[in-house]
Amino acid sequence: MSAFLPYLKLMRPHQWVKSGFVFVGLFFGHAWHDAHIVHMVLLSAAAFSLAASAIYIINDLADRERDREHPEKRLRPLAAGTVGVKQALVLAGVCALSALTLAWAASNSVLLVVCVYILLNVAYSMGLKRIALLDVFIISSGFMLRIVAGTVGVGIEPSHWLLLCSLLLTLFLGFAKRRAEVNVMAGRGGHHRQVLDDYDPVLLDSLITICATGTIVSYSLYTVSPETVAIHGTANLIYTVPFVIYGTFRYLFLLHRRARGGDPAATLLQDYHLLGTFSAWFVTVMVLLR
Secondary structure (H helix, E strand, O other): OHHHHHHHHHHOHHHHHHHHHHHHHHHHOOOOOOHHHHHHHHHHHHHHHHHHHHHHHHHHHHHHHHHOOOOOHHHOHHHHOOOOHHHHHHHHHHHHHHHHHHHHHHOHHHHHHHHHHHHHHHHHHHOHHHOOOHHHHHHHHHHHHHHHHHOHHHOOOOOHHHHHHHHHHHHHHHHHHHHHHHHHHOOOHHHHOHHHHHOOHHHHHHHHHHHHHHHHHHHHHHHHOHHHHHHHOOOHHHHHHHHHHHHHHHHHHHHHHOOOOOOHHHHHHHOHHHHHHHHHHHHHHHHHHO
16 A cells, blocks of 8 residues: 555645635535536546646656755655656556546536646646746636636536636735745745746735735625625625635735745645634535525
8 A cells, every 4th residue: 555655645636625616616606406517517626636636747747856956845756756757657647538538527618628727737837837927827727727617617607706706816826835935945946946036025925915905805896796696695795705814814824924835735724724714614605605
């Protein structure tokens, strides 16, 4: 069993939590009572999880030399040498093929979205990640494509407010990730990730502030929008805004005072405040939308 652990680690299963964005349309579109749509969304989420694993493996292959310069990433299987290049390529191929099969089983639209996701991220791994600002927008697009797969891909009309809020939230997480990397590398960022030479703390803090403010404002406006009230039959979603504000502030606290934020999925799963806030927000939303 221990022989398979490096391969499992290479797939980064904790990152599969990002596939939660696929379920946004299911919950806010009141579609959880439709068994067929639920089935398609589950297939879509599984497809994105495996597609993400394939991309992480490809990215680790491209970055294995630079990862050896990073105090934490040097422990990754490819950087540490516990998994060979050929084995990693085979695993990436199996994950990608399985993802495409699951996406096709969901719908042709989901298959198209997953293909776009894979191609875009391969381009990111092969060079686009070296272009400042564009690198974070590509990271954000991965989340947005998950939402598109879970809405348009399964026949649910997406809310423009939620798309806007999700875009700002994922940009916030992306720039916070870069800020955490700048903090960890302490002036040697370019040795690990070339694009970090084009970022500095002042720029990143400004971008993070803009995105955090936009996330809170757009979500708040969504909760009181006449369209939202009409669709959900309640004006009480505004009471979920404090959870969003606290979660955003907590993330900023972890970023600046606890040297966290380099891995959004791990940060969420390992911090009880964030996990509790998200759980409280989710339960409250489900109670209000039922």
